[in-house]
Amino acid sequence: MPKMKAIGFTQELPLTNDQSFFEFETDLPTPNKRDLIVKIKAISVNPVDAKTFADQKTALKQPKILGFDAVGTVYQTGSDVTKFNIGDEVYYAGSYIRPGSYAEYQAVDERIVAYAPKKLAAKDAASIPLTFLTAYESLIEKMHLSFSDPKLLDKTLLIINGAGGVGSAAIQLARLTQIRVAATASRPESIEWAKEMGADVVINHHENLEDQLMDEGALGVDYVLELHSLQQYFDQITDLINPLGTVVSIIGVDQSIDLIDWKRKAINFCWEWMFARSYYQTADMARQGEILQEVADLLDEGKLKPTTTTVMKGLTAKNIRAAHQLLQDQSLVGKLVIEF
């Protein structure tokens, strides 16, 4: 059985402990019928990586390989693969329940894979999949925004936490519609970044949002993308959102929600979880491959740009621990990529 290098963990430990994430050798994955085996060139890390690690309070018997975003080359194909060939350059965000991309090789269902953007280096393409899938599903599928709807000229989207990975992707995608984009950030570098991504207005999420929006001349907010804490912003959203508005959140809550407060305005609320399609193997799971392909084309056309801000070199436990430290600090602007 051919072997590969991977970085694993068995339980949450301080990142200063070199057993928190460690290098180990394991078998190369073997493909299921619709799987590609991809030789990975670059990955990026996401807050969900840190959350999954933090949630592992008891020791696993076998090391678990984390990691979602990846760019690489198709190395082997399952018997029923139809979309890709050995040697193709691909990118994907992977599955929540399969071994991840902190490894030299990974198995991934072809339906959630797309050709990597042709004009982007692997380190740039690796910043894209999870965040842009989340942003696309939120804005295009859940809010039903369209790239060609002139009615959006009169509408405003508020992105709470605009300078993180998903926020950066969402600002850019929203800019391809005609909607006005307000994003929140608080540090000088994150404010600067949100503007660079294309936000029309940047406001501070530590101060009253509605007051700041009024100061900016916004009449109200029709869409809210909540990327920080639904609980923390629930009352503010209740006040500032326009009737018939839509709220999408990707952040879990640990309290019940007084949903009745949103009835009079006939508000729509959508949970977004990028892994839902592959987790439940939905009939439309291949939409994720299609969305990633559309995003790749927009990147190649220069209409979207990668969000990589930090690049580490080499698949090492030390790099993974350092990357997780930055995730825990919650100070990243844009995305952190590890190039193998």
Next chain:
Amino acid sequence: MPKMKAIGFTQELPLTNDQSFFEFETDLPTPNKRDLIVKIKAISVNPVDAKTFADQKTALKQPKILGFDAVGTVYQTGSDVTKFNIGDEVYYAGSYIRPGSYAEYQAVDERIVAYAPKKLAAKDAASIPLTFLTAYESLIEKMHLSFSDPKLLDKTLLIINGAGGVGSAAIQLARLTQIRVAATASRPESIEWAKEMGADVVINHHENLEDQLMDEGALGVDYVLELHSLQQYFDQITDLINPLGTVVSIIGVDQSIDLIDWKRKAINFCWEWMFARSYYQTADMARQGEILQEVADLLDEGKLKPTTTTVMKGLTAKNIRAAHQLLQDQSLVGKLVIEF
């Protein structure tokens, strides 16, 4: 000042008390700039009438005129009215915060009015506005169902409480799409009615919904229209709905909701309140006039049918009290109309 007859109430009283709803004389309304004054021919009653009456625990100083649905003739127009002329036959569901349709004449903003269906008697057209607006906004605007989407062939909509006014409208509208419609009912006459409206499957809401849907061969439910009690059905909906599904509810809750239970499946939840647009005077308030016109055309084409099942004759306090008794009993199938 010209006078008219109206039926009013000042506070909730037993319907056996002839001061619960009583006849009184009052001034004819005078139009605001965009108002029509309509001479009413027929009205229908809705559960919201009974709820508004029940909520009035203290005595009002002036009698309040309830009533939403109305069909009638334009008697006078405000200075800025552009869509209608005196003598036009119109229908509408009115506003939550203006005097209602239990009266000979009523003022209504032209933006939420449409020409009445040409081929329907007033007693039939009066059954339409509130319920069809609610159903249309729920299915077409909130669930984004389309009359021409072949993908809906593989989808299922569950309507909880399918034989009431909104349920009857929703089954019919859903039938104009290609979606499979499951509706709940429990009494023999309501089961029969839901089938007559066009439900593919009728199940009993007093028994486990998912088990019954499985027996009927449904793979799962993609859309739920909750018309009875979100609290009561929350856990069942959580289990039976497909990932990425959409729930629309028109019924308030008096407890917090464990919304996190819907995160993994990435569920969309929408409150529908037909009065939101006129209550908040939204920029797109005229959509309600457009929707009612589309519904009128579908009625004239025979693609929809009125839901009137009970007709009373005459605008009398006695009829209103009898109508409210039937609303309180919650035993109505289809709609109750009062023809003046």
